[in-house]
Amino acid sequence: MNPILQVSGLEKDFCMYTQNEKIIKGCQELNFFLNQGQFLGIYGPSGAGKSTILKCIYRTYLPSAGRMIYHSKLFGKVDLAAATEQQILALRHQEMGYISQFLQVIPRVSAQQIVAEGLINRGAESGAALAKAQALLGRLNLPAELWDACPSTFSGGERQRVNIARGVISKPRLLLLDEPTASLDIKMQHAVLQILAELKQEGTTMIGIFHDLDLMRQIADLKLSMVDGALTAVA
Ligand SMILES: Nc1ncnc2c1ncn2[C@@H]1O[C@H](COP(=O)(O)OP(=O)(O)OP(=O)(O)O)[C@@H](O)[C@H]1O
Ligand SMILES: [Mg+2]
Structure with a gap:
């Protein structure tokens, strides 16, 4: 191989x-x-x-x-x-995907949008991408009331979960x-x-x-x- x-x-x-x-x-x-x-x-x-x-x-x-x-x-x-x-x-x-050591927060962009953008950037329809983002954030136990909030106020672990969800959602070939x-x-x-x-x-x-x-x-x-x-x- x-x-x-x-x-x-x-x-x-x-x-x-x-x-x-x-x-x-x-x-x-x-x-x-x-x-x-x-x-x-x-x-x-x-x-x-x-x-x-x-x-x-x-x-x-x-x-x-x-x-x-x-x-x-x-x-x-x-x-x-x-x-x-x-x-x-x-x-x-x-x-290629990269999950950085620290999440770079984009002002006024919600957690679920940040995650969904990983798919939308690769051509996915936004409704379907948001549904997948929510499912991933749910699996990572991020409380649903935070999905619409901007991660600038999140704890370190909450930010890290958003970062991971954003990196894995598009299933890159090399991560x-x-x-x-x-x-x-x-x-x-x-x-x-x-x-x-x-x-x-x-x-x-x-x-x-x-x-x-x-x-x-x-x-x-x-x-x-x-x-x-x-x-x-x-x-
Ligand atoms: N852009 C840069 N300019 C100058 N020095 C740098 C730069 N990036 C990394 N270094 C230096 O290179 C070395 C390795 O840094 P690196 O960030 O790869 O370490 P690390 O093993 O990831 O550490 P940590 O576990 O703390 O994240 C360090 O001495 C760091 O100061
Ligand atoms: Mg490092």
Whole structure:
């Protein structure tokens, strides 16, 4: 089987222009691959470079070195490190999803609209998209009286659930999850893992970052630990 994503020699340095052009290492010499439908879990301490990996794959950051060969539906084999901005936008629109560590709240947009937009952007009819958004928010136990409210006033865990619902609703082909369960209680963590397990069953390939190794073991097929920008296998 051909891997769906093959990362080799991935590096990201940050140049601090305001600090005498000091170089900060985000991640270095990363190599891994994953097949369709696999879940890669990445575990490690704060500041290790975990979010940097996801931001490179989603191309929020342009890597300093390396290749990220993704077998896309849209363009076939594409190196995400070298793809054009238009290709990246099309891939994000059609097949790549990213659940950020923190929800960026859009003023005056309700929780259910934020979630439904993940589908509407991909061509779904708005009534059907809203119904699916409500079903997902219900599964994530977000009280119905909050569905019409803007998440700017929500608690950390409530925001996180909106963020997860928005990321999973369109069932992307490749989904990047940055600490999807960090602000949730145990019951909610399991509800999220259940939703992710269903996505995996349907063929979504995922990379998820965790602070909790036991939780990661419950969902991940491949497990890596990250320390000081480098990856090692976890038993
Ligand atoms: N845009 C940036 N500019 C400068 N330095 C950055 C930038 N993004 C990340 N870094 C640095 O790169 C290193 C890795 O950051 P990253 O956010 O990947 O860590 P992390 O493992 O996700 O941490 P956490 O668990 O706290 O989220 C840190 O030292 C961070 O300060
Ligand atoms: Mg992070």
